[in-house]
Amino acid sequence: MISRRSWLAGTAALGLTAVAGCGQEEPSARDAVPESPTGPPEGSLEWAIAGPWRSASDRARDADRHPMETLRFFGLQPTMTIVDFWPGSGWYTEILAPYLAEGEGQYIAAGFQTGPLTDPAQSQLMAAFEQRFTTDKRLYGEIVLSAFGPTSGPVAEAGTADMVLFMRYIHAWMAAGIAEKAFADAFAALKPGGILGVEQHRLGPEQDQDPAAASGYVQEAFVKQLAAEAGFAFVAASEINANPDDDTDHPFGVETLAPLRLTAPRGEPADPEFDRTEYDAIGESDRMTLKFRKPE
Numbered sequence: 430m431i432s433r434r435s436w437l438a439g440t441a442a443l444g445l446t447a448v449a450g451c452g453q454e455e456p457s458a459r460d461a462v463p464e465s466p467t468g469p470p471e472g473s474l475e476w477a478i479a480g481p482w483r484s485a486s487d488r489a490r491d492a493d494r495h496p497m498e499t500l501r502f503f504g505l506q507p508t509m510t511i512v513d514f515w516p517g518s519g520w521y522t523e524i525l526a527p528y529l530a531e532g533e534g535q536y537i538a539a540g541f542q543t544g545p546l547t548d549p550a551q552s553q554l555m556a557a558f559e560q561r562f563t564t565d566k567r568l569y570g571e572i573v574l575s576a577f578g579p580t581s582g583p584v585a586e587a588g589t590a591d592m593v594l595f596m597r598y599i600h601a602w603m604a605a606g607i608a609e610k611a612f613a614d615a616f617a618a619l620k621p622g623g624i625l626g627v628e629q630h631r632l633g634p635e636q637d638q639d640p641a642a643a644s645g646y647v648q649e650a651f652v653k654q655l656a657a658e659a660g661f662a663f664v665a666a667s668e669i670n671a672n673p674d675d676d677t678d679h680p681f682g683v684e685t686l687a688p689l690r691l692t693a694p695r696g697e698p699a700d701p702e703f704d705r706t707e708y709d710a711i712g713e714s715d716r717m718t719l720k721f722r723k724p725e
Contacts, residue, residue, distance in 0.1 A: 458482040458568050472507065472531035474500060477524045482568060487520055490688065493713040496524055498669045503626035503720055507532020509591035512584050512618050514539045514577050514611060515598045519558055522569075526562060530570025537585050538562070542578025577614060579607050585618040592624045597716070599629045599652060600642035600683075612659035616723055625661055625721040627652060628670055630683045630714045645683030649717045661721035668718070675715035683714050 469475035478496055491497075505511075507528055516522045516538045526536045540558060541551040562569050575584045593615040602608040615625055632638060632646035653663055679685035681694060685708050692703035 458565055472528070474505070474507075474524075474528055477528040477531075480523070480527060482527070483523050487523065490520070490713070493672075493687070494520075495669050496521070498667075499626075499628060499718060500524075502665075502667045502669060502718060503592065503594070504624055505592065506534075508534045510535040510537065510585070510589060512537045512539055512575070512590045512593045512615070514584070514593065514595050514615070515601070516540060516558065516596075518554065519562055521594070521596055522558075522562055522572075526569040526572055530568070535573065536570065537573040537575050537590070539575040539577040539584040542576040542581040577607075577611065579605065579610070581614075583617060584614050587617050588620050590618040590623055591620060592626060593619055595625065595627045595629070597628055597630060599627070599655075600645045600647050603640065603642040603647065608655055609658070612655050612661070616659045616661065619723040621723055621725045623723045624664075625656065625723070627656075627719040627721070628716050629719075630677075631671075631717040632677055636677070643682065644677065644679075646677045646714075649719070652717065652719060656719075656721045660723065662724055664720040664722050666717065666719050670716035670718045672712060672715040674711045675713075677715065679708060686711055687713050 469479055474497060478491065505525075505528075509529065509532075511525060511529060511534065513521060513525065513536065519538075522536070522538060528534075529536045538558065540555050541547065543552050543555055559574060562572050563574070573585075577584055595611065595615070599608055599611070602611045612625075619625065629652060630646045632644070632648045634648060634650060636646075636648070638648045638651055649666070656663065675686070677683075681691040684691045684695070687709065690705065690708070692700040692705065
C-alpha cells in the first residue's frame, strides 16, 4: 500500500509538473488579451475559460475536465465568495480568479498547510502558486491565501463563503487521515444555504474501498457519507465528468492515466518499456460530480 506521505508528496509533484508547463506570464498578463468583438463578453465565465492567459496545456484539458459544465452545475455566480481547497498549481484558479475579480466576488485559495515539517514539494508548490497568482492583481484580483491541513485553523471566516470546492483531492485527504476535517472545515466556512461542489475519481460500488484510497479512487457512497456526517444535505449528482472507459484497474492507480501518466511506481525512474497505449486511450479518470448544500 502507498504510504500517506507518498500520496501527499504525489499531489504536490503533480502540481509542480503543471506549474512547469504553464510558462512564464508577463507581470500583467491581462494586458496581452486582445480585444475581440466576436468573442465572449468580458467578465463572463466563457471569457474566463477562453482566456489566453491560460497555458495551452491547461486549455487542452478542458475537453476532459469540462470546466464550464462543472461550474455551472455547481451554480457558480460572479459575486460569490469561493473557497478552493488545495488548488494545486491553479488549474481552476486561472479560471475562477479572473471571473470573480470581474464580478466583484472573492477567491480564497486554501492551499497546503506549510511549516517546518512540510514536504519540500508542497512548500515549493505553494511558493510558485503565490508568485503566479498574487502578483497580477489586474487579472486575478485580490486572492486570499488560506491553508488546509492536519492542524490548520479555519479556511475562511465562519459562515462567509457562498461555495466551497473539493476538486479531486478527497483521496489524498483520506490518505492523510484528514478527510473528515476537510468536510467539517468546509461546513464551518459556508453560509447557511452555501454549496459544496465535489469532483473526485470514482470507484465502482462493487469494489472494496481502501480507507487510505491508495489508488486515488473513492466510492460515491463514501463521499456522500462523509458529507452527511459533516451536516451537508445532498442536492444532485451529474455525469459531466464520467468516463465509462475507465475501469479504475491501473498498475499505478489513477496516476497511470493523464495528466501524470506514470510508467513506474512513484519515486522510481520512468520505465521506457511500459506500454501506455491502453491507458492513453482511456483519457482522464472517471469522476463523480456532486453538489451538496449547508442547510439553512
